[in-house]
Amino acid sequence: MPTVVVASAFISVNELLKLDDTPLNLQGSALGIIVAHIFFNTSIVVRTLTSTWPMIDFESEQAAQTLGASKLRIFFQITLPQLKSGLMSAASLAFLFTFTSFGVILILGGLGKATIETEIWRYATQRTEFETAAVLGIVQLLVVVAMLTINNKFLTTDNINTNLRSKVQYAHSVSKFRKLVNSIFILGFFGFPFLVLLERSLSTPTGHSFAYYKQLLLENSDERFAIFGTRKAILNSLIWGSLAMVIATVVGLIAAYLLTNKSKSISLFSGIFLLLPLGVSGVLLGFGILISLNTGYFDFRSEWWIIPVAQGLLGVGIVARISSNAIKKIDPNIRHAASTLGASSFLIWRRIDCPIISKAVIAGSAFSFALALGEFGATSFLVRPQRPTIPTTIFNLLGRPGSSTFGQAMALSVILAVITWLVVSLLDRSGSLSTNDF
Amino acid sequence: MTFNGLKISEVSAELGGERVLQSINFSLQEGNVLALLGRSGCGKSTLLKVIAGIVSPTGGQIFWNSVDISMTPAHKRGIGLMFQNNALFPHMSVHENIRFGLEMLSVPKAEANDRVVDLLELVDLKGFGSRTIDSLSGGESQRVALARVLAPEPKLVLLDEPFNALDRALRRTLVDQVFEILSAKKITSIHVTHEGDEASLFSDSILIIENGQIINEGTFTEIIDLPVNVLSADLLGLRTVWAPDAEFRNQKWSLLTPWGSIECGGSQSDRYQLLLRPDHVQISNDGLEAIVTKVFYAAGQKYIDCRVGNIKNLTVLVDTNISIGESICLSVDLDSIEVLTA
Numbered sequence: 001m002p003t004v005v006v007a008s009a010f011i012s013v014n015e016l017l018k019l020d021d022t023p024l025n026l027q028g029s030a031l032g033i034i035v036a037h038i039f040f041n042t043s044i045v046v047r048t049l050t051s052t053w054p055m056i057d058f059e060s061e062q063a064a065q066t067l068g069a070s071k072l073r074i075f076f077q078i079t080l081p082q083l084k085s086g087l088m089s090a091a092s093l094a095f096l097f098t099f100t101s102f103g104v105i106l107i108l109g110g111l112g113k114a115t116i117e118t119e120i121w122r123y124a125t126q127r128t129e130f131e132t133a134a135v136l137g138i139v140q141l142l143v144v145v146a147m148l149t150i151n152n153k154f155l156t157t158d159n160i161n162t163n164l165r166s167k168v169q170y171a172h173s174v175s176k177f178r179k180l181v182n183s184i185f186i187l188g189f190f191g192f193p194f195l196v197l198l199e200r201s202l203s204t205p206t207g208h209s210f211a212y213y214k215q216l217l218l219e220n221s222d223e224r225f226a227i228f229g230t231r232k233a234i235l236n237s238l239i240w241g242s243l244a245m246v247i248a249t250v251v252g253l254i255a256a257y258l259l260t261n262k263s264k265s266i267s268l269f270s271g272i273f274l275l276l277p278l279g280v281s282g283v284l285l286g287f288g289i290l291i292s293l294n295t296g297y298f299d300f301r302s303e304w305w306i307i308p309v310a311q312g313l314l315g316v317g318i319v320a321r322i323s324s325n326a327i328k329k330i331d332p333n334i335r336h337a338a339s340t341l342g343a344s345s346f347l348i349w350r351r352i353d354c355p356i357i358s359k360a361v362i363a364g365s366a367f368s369f370a371l372a373l374g375e376f377g378a379t380s381f382l383v384r385p386q387r388p389t390i391p392t393t394i395f396n397l398l399g400r401p402g403s404s405t406f407g408q409a410m411a412l413s414v415i416l417a418v419i420t421w422l423v424v425s426l427l428d429r430s431g432s433l434s435t436n437d438f
Numbered sequence: 439m440t441f442n443g444l445k446i447s448e449v450s451a452e453l454g455g456e457r458v459l460q461s462i463n464f465s466l467q468e469g470n471v472l473a474l475l476g477r478s479g480c481g482k483s484t485l486l487k488v489i490a491g492i493v494s495p496t497g498g499q500i501f502w503n504s505v506d507i508s509m510t511p512a513h514k515r516g517i518g519l520m521f522q523n524n525a526l527f528p529h530m531s532v533h534e535n536i537r538f539g540l541e542m543l544s545v546p547k548a549e550a551n552d553r554v555v556d557l558l559e560l561v562d563l564k565g566f567g568s569r570t571i572d573s574l575s576g577g578e579s580q581r582v583a584l585a586r587v588l589a590p591e592p593k594l595v596l597l598d599e600p601f602n603a604l605d606r607a608l609r610r611t612l613v614d615q616v617f618e619i620l621s622a623k624k625i626t627s628i629h630v631t632h633e634g635d636e637a638s639l640f641s642d643s644i645l646i647i648e649n650g651q652i653i654n655e656g657t658f659t660e661i662i663d664l665p666v667n668v669l670s671a672d673l674l675g676l677r678t679v680w681a682p683d684a685e686f687r688n689q690k691w692s693l694l695t696p697w698g699s700i701e702c703g704g705s706q707s708d709r710y711q712l713l714l715r716p717d718h719v720q721i722s723n724d725g726l727e728a729i730v731t732k733v734f735y736a737a738g739q740k741y742i743d744c745r746v747g748n749i750k751n752l753t754v755l756v757d758t759n760i761s762i763g764e765s766i767c768l769s770v771d772l773d774s775i776e777v778l779t780a
Contacts, residue, residue: 331523331525333521333522333523333525334525334526334527334528336487336490336492336512336519336521336525337519337521337525337526337527337586338527338538339491339492339511339512339513340490340491340492340512340513340515340517340518340519341513341518341538341539341542341586341589341590342513342514342516342539342542342543342590343513343538343542344511344513347513347542351538352527355529356528356529
């Protein structure tokens with residue numbers, strides 16, 4: 001889910017439960033930021049573990065059982081060590097996403113709760129102290145590179161025993177009661193903030209209605225509420241998101257082929273020069289564009305297309321990662337077989353590679369689209385008031401006093417959440433998502 | 439003079455900077471079947487990939503009907519390769535897999551479809567055309583792979599241990615089926631295997647490779663009669679092979695056996711082992727004492743393993759009732775003990 005949506009959801013929970021002056025206050029507090037990030041990152045950990053856990057060698061657990069080990073001992077001595085790489089990989093990603101989080105901290109924490117990411121933005125846009133922002137950017141980059149290296153190490157040293165039988169046995173070993181308890185917890189933890197967000201978006205001073213949605217989509221219906229170009233923002237987000245998706249797909253696919261090149265030097269070179277800079281946050285990319293593309297012919301900061309380019313570049317990493325994983329999985333013998341059957345290199349690519357990796361590429365493209373839709377970091381540097389996007393409009397609406405703008409912010413957050421949910425659920429349904437792709 | 443068939447001349451190859459084939463030379467008459475035997479990692483599969491054009495040789499030439507095809511790309515060689523793991527296209531149906539090679543040859547769709555139906559019948563998979571690859575059993579996958587290789591009617595079919603993953607019964611059935619088809623269509627083929635008995639079933643000739651070099655070649659009968667080296671004997675399932683105590687005196691080796699010593703020439707750096715076939719050992723009262731350690735049957739015949747002298751497991755073909763732990767006397771004609779290079 002986009003960061004602005006998560007932040008809006010927690011603000012709505014805070015408002016509905018009136019937590020403002022209590023120790024559980026979620027707005028402007030470290031507690032709110034931490035809970036929101038747990039909410040944000042749990043899905044990454046769950047996705048990683050649900051793919052690695054069923055793949056562990058089930059028979060090693062059975063062997064320990066026959067040797068007299070208790071359930072607790074089996075978990076700590078047999079299961080947990082086999083989950084180590086998946087856990088560490090997920091943990092390093094969760095750290096990375098939280099470390100570079102911008103929208104949630106800026107909206108939920110305000111200026112009182114600063115992180116490196118929000119400080120880069122503040123120094124660059126509010127105080128125009130570019131040098132300080134640059135130093136902070138370099139510090140952030142070093143940490144990001146270190147965490148990406150750790151994540152990559154755990155991904156490559158993953159030695160989980162993939163035994164298909166264990167998958168089946170695992171599926172039967174979870175009791176219905178545990179499944180029910182897990183489902184209630186997951187639905188409660190993940191569903192509650194969104195349900196509250198939905199409720200707040202419908203709650204008007206005169207009762208529950210679609211008034212805020214009407215105001216967003218039919219701005220001229222009531223002139224009093226026509227503050228921001230929300231229809232324009234939705235249109236901009238959809239068009240720029242589509243353009244960003246095309247850029248991310250094309251560049252990501254080229255990067256994926258370079259990354260999987262047989263030549264180690266090409267693969268290493270492309271790894272460093274294509275993916276490493278793309279591991280940086282949106283804020284850093286936006287800041288980079290702001291200070292580098294500002295002279296003479298290269299002053300593109302005010303051009304509309306710089307926004308989808310920046311959003312697209314942020315999506316290249318995910319497209320490249322998902323696609324290169326799919327390319328690596330193609331058995332070289334399949335290509336050799338096609339070759340001995342008379343297929344040229346181009347035909348092998350068209351008839352073998354393309355159909356096999358198509359699902360992964362579609363998944364990567366759709367992900368880059370969803371990322372671009374919710375992108376707030378780079379966009380906040382580059383967007384102009386006359387060219388809003390959904391996330392920047394939500395941020396602006398939340399910054400204005402009044403129940404009407406708050407309601408519109410909630411409604412716009414719901415619209416963004418629904419679009420994102422549609423994209424992700426379509427991916428899940430098509431089976432294009434692989435949990436190891438994160 | 440034109441040679442009809444495959445001729446490999448001084449072919450060498452490297453993989454990852456490591457030499458895996460060294461000056462390979464052999465020829466295979468058109469229509470014949472060659473069995474390629476060797477231990478894992480000896481270079482058998484690489485040799486097939488070099489012949490198919492997937493791996494480029496670092497030296498040497500490959501000829502088909504006396505035409506040099508060394509520089510011809512794999513997709514233009516017309517050589518079919520059946521992989522160890524079948525390498526079926528996972529995103530295509532059985533029918534599409536088999537039709538792929540015909541499409542590459544631009545065979546009209548209707549004709550291609552008819553040929554696929556014929557091939558499915560040939561490999562005993564009538565009605566399997568619309569099946570997905572992941573719905574096939576191991577044996578079915580092998581037969582689809584065979585049909586796919588045969589579809590474009592290649593001049594040479596290379597089989598890279600395609601039956602390895604199958605159980606013994608299915609393996610035997612498939613081997614019979616595959617070579618019946620190849621023989622009926624008079625297709626020249628090279629079959630990589632490490633099963634000597636499998637090679638004896640279908641091959642016109644055998645090539646044994648070790649460390650990227652040919653160490654023995656001939657017909658099955660020639661090699662089994664005179665294996666020459668330990669690996670050949672081992673791959674063809676010959677027993678019993680053992681390293682004897684040996685002395686080097688007067689430029690000769692004296693190899694000591696429980697029944698006497700055998701003299702053989704050679705240099706001091708040479709190493710030898712001895713082969714004593716089970717049917718060359720007699721149970722007799724004036725022989726050497728041996729203790730029976732195992733009793734077993736192979737191909738319907740009874741064998742015993744004995745401990746005699748420094749030989750831990752000497753296999754003897756028997757037709758009497760003997761039990762484990764029994765003491766017997768064994769006599770051997772020294773001339774029947776064969777000397778092999780180690």
